[in-house]
Amino acid sequence: KAGVTQTPRYLIKTRGQQVTLSCSPISGHRSVSWYQQTPGQGLQFLFEYFSETQRNKGNFPGRFSGRQFSNSRSEMNVSTLELGDSALYLCASSLAGAAENGYTFGSGTRLTVV
């Protein structure tokens, strides 16, 4: 079966712009989580969606937002980009929640803000 698909793989944006990243989870998985990975902070939890509802949220500013569609596909948006937003953004899907069975991760979107 197909894995978790993230698009695009690479992205270069300018400070102040906004960006939208997309994630298609494994078929049948209803939970989608987003993580930001940087060398300094490691893997930081952004938010989790389950059946189109945001169930959990990490400690990120309001510039970071997301949503989930009825087919479980998810998008995350970052507005007013800052240099510090440069990171690998990882999407992870699970049947009902990562704490139960673990995640399947996508390959990530590498965002560079210049």
Place this chain on the structure above:
Amino acid sequence: SQQGEEDPQALSIQEGENATMNCSYKTSINNLQWYRQNSGRGLVHLILIRSNEREKHSGRLRVTLDTSKKSSSLLITASRAADTASYFCATGLIQGAQKLVFGQGTRLTINP
């Protein structure tokens, strides 16, 4: 702040040797999971051990969990060059969110 802390931060061994990585955490957990990440790619789920389990095996992997010491170890036996990667422990917390809290990882290098 990170829940889990891996030790060592980096480990370099010869092919065929065993590799042991440790993880300590701070709060009570429902389960602990180990993931592998190859250079800038997504993470791959390796093994999950629940809080009422003490040891679990999967192929060349052996994971132990000591909830009294809030620590876990991952042993990779008979290492191969393909095992070169970063390894992360992640804790599923008892209270609150359906999320995993990741440690900073151990960078493992297997030398041929």
